[in-house]
Amino acid sequence: MTMNAMVAHLPSVIIAQADTPAIDTGDTAWMLTSTALVLMMTIPGLALFYGGLVRSKNVLSTIMHSFFCAALISVVWVAVGYSIAFGPSGSNWVGGFEYVGLRGLLWDRADVAPTIPHLLFVAFQGTFAIITPALISGALAERMRFRAYALFIGLWSVVIYAPLCYWVWGGGWIGGKLGALDFAGGTVVHIASGSAALVCALYLGRRVGHGSEPMPPHNLPLTVLGAALLWVGWFGFNAGSALGANDVAVVAFVNTNTAAAAGVLAWLVFESLRTGKPTVLGAASGAVAGLVAITPAAGFVAPWASIPIGMAGGAACYAAVSFKSRLGYDDALDVVGIHGVGGILGALATGIFATATVNPAIIDLTFGLDGGLIEGHAVLLWRQLIAVIATIAFCGLGTWILLIVTNAVVKVRVEHKDEVTGLDISQHSERAYSLVESGGQVVSAEAEKRKALRIPLRGERFTAVVEGVEPEELVSHWRHLCVDYGVGVSSELKELYGSFTTVRGNRFNFRGGDKEQIRSTLERLFRGVSKSAKVRIDSQSEPRP
Amino acid sequence: MKLITAIIRPEQLDDVQHFLDDQGFDVMTVSDVRGWGRQRGLLEVYRGQEVEERLVTKLKLEIAVNDDRVEAAIDAIVRGARTGETGRVGDGKIFVQPLEECIRIRTGETGVIAVAS
Numbered sequence: 001m002t003m004n005a006m007v008a009h010l011p012s013v014i015i016a017q018a019d020t021p022a023i024d025t026g027d028t029a030w031m032l033t034s035t036a037l038v039l040m041m042t043i044p045g046l047a048l049f050y051g052g053l054v055r056s057k058n059v060l061s062t063i064m065h066s067f068f069c070a071a072l073i074s075v076v077w078v079a080v081g082y083s084i085a086f087g088p089s090g091s092n093w094v095g096g097f098e099y100v101g102l103r104g105l106l107w108d109r110a111d112v113a114p115t116i117p118h119l120l121f122v123a124f125q126g127t128f129a130i131i132t133p134a135l136i137s138g139a140l141a142e143r144m145r146f147r148a149y150a151l152f153i154g155l156w157s158v159v160i161y162a163p164l165c166y167w168v169w170g171g172g173w174i175g176g177k178l179g180a181l182d183f184a185g186g187t188v189v190h191i192a193s194g195s196a197a198l199v200c201a202l203y204l205g206r207r208v209g210h211g212s213e214p215m216p217p218h219n220l221p222l223t224v225l226g227a228a229l230l231w232v233g234w235f236g237f238n239a240g241s242a243l244g245a246n247d248v249a250v251v252a253f254v255n256t257n258t259a260a261a262a263g264v265l266a267w268l269v270f271e272s273l274r275t276g277k278p279t280v281l282g283a284a285s286g287a288v289a290g291l292v293a294i295t296p297a298a299g300f301v302a303p304w305a306s307i308p309i310g311m312a313g314g315a316a317c318y319a320a321v322s323f324k325s326r327l328g329y330d331d332a333l334d335v336v337g338i339h340g341v342g343g344i345l346g347a348l349a350t351g352i353f354a355t356a357t358v359n360p361a362i363i364d365l366t367f368g369l370d371g372g373l374i375e376g377h378a379v380l381l382w383r384q385l386i387a388v389i390a391t392i393a394f395c396g397l398g399t400w401i402l403l404i405v406t407n408a409v410v411k412v413r414v415e416h417k418d419e420v421t422g423l424d425i426s427q428h429s430e431r432a433y434s435l436v437e438s439g440g441q442v443v444s445a446e447a448e449k450r451k452a453l454r455i456p457l458r459g460e461r462f463t464a465v466v467e468g469v470e471p472e473e474l475v476s477h478w479r480h481l482c483v484d485y486g487v488g489v490s491s492e493l494k495e496l497y498g499s500f501t502t503v504r505g506n507r508f509n510f511r512g513g514d515k516e517q518i519r520s521t522l523e524r525l526f527r528g529v530s531k532s533a534k535v536r537i538d539s540q541s542e543p544r545p
Numbered sequence: 546m547k548l549i550t551a552i553i554r555p556e557q558l559d560d561v562q563h564f565l566d567d568q569g570f571d572v573m574t575v576s577d578v579r580g581w582g583r584q585r586g587l588l589e590v591y592r593g594q595e596v597e598e599r600l601v602t603k604l605k606l607e608i609a610v611n612d613d614r615v616e617a618a619i620d621a622i623v624r625g626a627r628t629g630e631t632g633r634v635g636d637g638k639i640f641v642q643p644l645e646e647c648i649r650i651r652t653g654e655t656g657v658i659a660v661a662s
Binding site for chain 2: 271275285318321461501502511
């Protein structure tokens with residue numbers, strides 16, 4: 001055993017403390033909080049957001065997509081993911097392997113975040129690695145075999161996410177050579193998941209019955225709850241991406257909230273103009289659209305710019321999801337329309353609105369530019385476009401190959417009958433809701449009390465016979481009387497309707513009520529069609545034939 | 546003996562049951578059904594896509610009654626199932642069919658005594 005190896009086995013506490021820079025407790029506290037917030041976006045945020053949008057037979061499988069993703073990617077990230085994404089010895093294309101198993105990161109500081117423990121940076125980035133494949137799950141919902149999903153996202157995280165993360169943040173070509181900006185994951189998280197989602201939707205094909213039968217969300221309150229958790233968790237995502245408790249974090253925080261709000265407003269306005277009513281799902285979707293759009297720009301733009309960015313996000317994503325049905329592919333939960341489109345929009349908006357007056361680090365990150373188009377540098381917008389296209393191409397192609405590989409091992413699409421039964425039962429042998437959904441009667445003291453308040457059905461049964469009206473005329477006039485054309489039915493009809501039960505030919509049957517009054521009212525009603533109409537009471541109700 | 550089948554609005558079950566109970570009918574079968582008639586389905590909008598629920602959710606009541614009780618059962622159902630001041634499209638329908646035989650499984654009783662209402 002060499003000397004070095006022996007040292008490595010000593011308690012690292014003693015050796016490392018001496019030469020490691022002190023941490024900033026404020027930064028560390030904020031980053032611990034942010035890490036937890038970002039994890040909260042996936043579980044339960046995204047799990048609920050997606051879970052509510054699917055049909056009730058698939059809600060558990062959809063929740064499982066997010067929950068399982070959190071478990072699997074957590075392990076993958078520690079094992080190899082982080083090293084591929086941030087290993088400093090890497091090339092332009094992929095990180096080095098020196099951090100496999102998080103070797104040597106105890107008591108270390110990452111160059112990009114020198115004021116917090118390196119392990120905290122690992123954990124924070126890990127939550128981004130978790131949410132990205134979980135976002136894709138919206139496009140493959142309701143029809144993917146669970147084992148295939150597990151294999152696919154595991155591979156995707158290592159082969160697509162980690163290298164892409166390296167390109168943008170780990171020192172690879174997009175961040176390290178091109179000088180494009182991505183504050184919190186517009187390309188790495190949203191465009192990546194959006195383009196992978198498009199490929200998944202195309203590869204898997206449409207759900208059984210898609211386009212011919214309605215597939216409305218089964219529980220919108222779950223979806224809204226999930227969207228709200230995403231909104232709150234996004235403060236960790238964006239403000240946490242400042243990697244410290246500082247001015248940039250606060251700008252990102254304010255921008256995040258403002259863009260989410262602007263996204264809601266824009267979506268609702270466009271929706272109201274197009275279909276007449278603002279929907280709750282529209283509000284939730286608009287918030288996510290605004291948040292996606294601001295993500296790459298959050299710590300680079302002034303707060304005023306977050307309003308147009310959020311609004312453009314809401315409007316563009318609304319247009320995209322509305323247009324989806326004409327394209328024919330089945331992106332079940334609109335990952336492409338919201339994360340893909342919103343992510344592209346945000347990446348380009350960063351190239352327009354970024355300014356070094358908000359974040360001086362922009363000058364270093366872009367190799368000398370003090371902002372985007374508003375500072376007179378159209379070249380940044382051009383670089384953003386290159387980053388967008390490269391991300392789409394890499395993720396799209398890579399996802400396609402991974403799906404073919406996955407399909408060779410486990411068939412990705414479930415059997416037809418399993419899809420019709422629902423994935424909850426066919427993939428997990430579970431049912432989300434086992435309550436009787438309707439027609440159930442609760443026998444309780446409350447129900448008994450209500451009964452007593454109601455009028456019992458009492459009173460004599462009698463028949464009023466209408467004479468002097470042609471039979472066809474009688475039928476059509478009565479039907480006419482009973483139709484509410486929007487101007488309200490006649491007050492005469494209202495008078496006797498409470499006692500009226502049935503009519504057979506010219507014999508009107510009543511139960512209860514004042515006989516003479518009903519007789520004369522009925523007569524008045526039929527005088528409208530025939531002057532000679534007469535009504536007489538027949539106390540014996542007619543025997544049924 | 547007659548078999549009365551009524552298709553009603555689900556939300557009217559409580560009222561129909563109340564009136565039936567009031568008239569002494571305390572045995573019935575209720576099932577969830579869907580169908581369409583004059584009533585238009587609900588128009589729902591999700592992310593800009595309009596979905597018309599063509600089938601309307603209804604409840605089906607089935608009650609076996611003796612001949613002299615048919616009128617009372619019909620009175621109770623129409624009273625409970627009507628909505629609004631003078632009824633609305635979609636309040637439902639009642640079908641009356643002759644019932645050939647009725648057997649109470651436990652006791653083996655048949656006919657009028659087995660119907661019990």
